[in-house]
Amino acid sequence: MQGKPRSLAWWQRALIWVAVVAVLLAVFALYTRADFMVTLADQVWACF
Template identity: 65%
Template sequence: MTPQIRHHIIHAGWLAAALAVLGGVFALYVHPDFLVTLVDQIWSCF
């Protein structure tokens, strides 16, 4: 594998990770009640 191909594969991996994070944030905005429930459960530990 040439260094250039490896470089492109690494960038594609970072792009896929960034898109997954953005998709997760979008999903939380679509279902805000899930985020409120999650925060309430975390806050109840304190």
């Protein structure tokens, strides 16, 4: 018999949100670099 799952503390939720926002900003920064986009397109195209 399992009990009620514990909810995360406010600081754990805040830490998760900070991590998510940091990852999204890093991805956005990579997309603004043209050389990265060309490399990514070449790698995707090489799959076909």
